[in-house]
Amino acid sequence: MGSSRVSWCVASLNRSFSRFARNSSSVTCVGEADSGFIWKLYGFGYIEELELLQEAGFDPLEVIRAATLHGAESLAEPRGQPIEYGVVRPGMLADLVVVDQNPLQNFKVLYGTGAIRLNDRTGQPERVGGVKYTIKDGIIYDARKLLADVAAMVARAKAGPAPTAGAPEDPEEAH
Secondary structure (H helix, E strand, O other): OOHHHHHHHHHHHHHHHHHHHHOOOOOOOOOOOOOOOOOOOOOHHHHHHHHHHHHOOOOHHHHHHHHOHHHHHHHHHHHOOOOOOOOOOOOOOOOEEEEOOOOOOOHHHHOOOOEEEEOOOOOOEEEEOOEEEEEEOOEEEEHHHHHHHHHHHHHHHHHOOOOOOOOOOOHHHHO
């Protein structure tokens, strides 16, 4: 069975289960992805999961609740503790991403670099959305600057000498 056929089967099963769960009062759906598993990158797989929940018939706001509030509840409930995060409210922990597009209209704008769409006026493809700022532990990070910093680090690493197999990366460690 080819990998595209397997992907179709998994997506089809996911949609079928999601439809069942959406229509069941005893099932709470939470956002989750098999990030770290083969072909699933952290962050990217999670946004795909949000899209699959919407494709299965969940309203976009239900999808956001599954990814935030319901996820927090599913982690806190077994421990018998109140949620500490999952909603934006005084006294709660909250890490946020700030985007300039409405993710309820298109979850792809939550990707770090946004999404490609066709401009109705010009007929040309354009990149929209993308994370503008990340707020982590009360500190605001400029996402574009972080991307530029990472690109510069990669460029410096590529321009430097290639490490020798078995040799320590830090010359000071050799002594």
